[in-house]
Amino acid sequence: MVDAIKNMVNRVEVQRTRDRDFDSKAVATGASNVAPVARDTVTMSGAASPQAIAQLAEKPPVNAEAVNRIKSAIANGEYPINLDLISDALMDAYRDLKT
Numbered sequence: 001m002v003d004a005i006k007n008m009v010n011r012v013e014v015q016r017t018r019d020r021d022f023d024s025k026a027v028a029t030g031a032s033n034v035a036p037v038a039r040d041t042v043t044m045s046g047a048a049s050p051q052a053i054a055q056l057a058e059k060p061p062v063n064a065e066a067v068n069r070i071k072s073a074i075a076n077g078e079y080p081i082n083l084d085l086i087s088d089a090l091m092d093a094y095r096d097l098k099t
Helices: 002-028 050-058 064-075 083-098
Strands: none
Touching: none
16 A cells, blocks of 8 residues: 555656656747646645655554454465456456556
8 A cells, every 4th residue: 555655646746747847848948839738737635645655654554353364264275266366357457557
């Protein structure tokens, strides 16, 4: 979850940098005849604030009971493995990466 939040923040920062680069290039070339570009706006809730990220990095939210139950089931050979679901999830992740 922490990685997902960090990735989201990084994507927002990359987009801001691209927007600033575009603006500075337009000003530097004197492109006054360029039509203004419609931009999406992003507002981030407090959930993605640096303080929230730091708090999650200190102690990630983990359900210790569920982790222990799954570890025990794996150790006893009782954990159900559905290869069809696993392969479908891998293919979905692959398709997401390609787009």
